[in-house]
Amino acid sequence: MNISAAAQAAGLPVKTVRYYADIGLVEAPSRSDAGYRTYDEASVRKLAFIRRSREFGFSIDECRELLSLYQDQDRTSAEVKRIASKRLSEIEEKQRELQSLRDELAHLVTSCHGDHRPDCPIIDYLG
Numbered sequence: 001m002n003i004s005a006a007a008q009a010a011g012l013p014v015k016t017v018r019y020y021a022d023i024g025l026v027e028a029p030s031r032s033d034a035g036y037r038t039y040d041e042a043s044v045r046k047l048a049f050i051r052r053s054r055e056f057g058f059s060i061d062e063c064r065e066l067l068s069l070y071q072d073q074d075r076t077s078a079e080v081k082r083i084a085s086k087r088l089s090e091i092e093e094k095q096r097e098l099q100s101l102r103d104e105l106a107h108l109v110t111s112c113h114g115d116h117r118p119d120c121p122i123i124d125y126l127g
Contacts, residue, residue: 003029006039010047017047025050025064046070058087 006029007014021028021037026046029037039047049070053063062083069075069083111121 001039001044003037003039006044006047009044011051012047020047020050023060025060025067056087057091058083062087 001009003014003017007017010017017026018037020026026043029039029043032038046067049067050063053066058066066080066083069080108122108125113119
């Protein structure tokens, strides 16, 4: 299938599919006689795998490692779990940071009268 069909099947923009091939995240596809990139079902599955990995926030290097494990029938689940556990810890830390920011901003919003006066604890805090 052509790049457009492969991108659609994988749920990715064409530009992203080209980028992944250009950086070697997926193998550069073969080309038709007319010079168009052609993708098979295995390539589409790999592209979808990468899309889902990126949705979880895995970096390109982590995606490369996960894809390598995906293709390795001799892998151990411990290797996969290690990568996923690291990402989970990063997400949990980010959640804590966002909760702290949310609580602080909620306090500032509650403290602001929001009336016609210029006094504003939000501006005071940011200043």
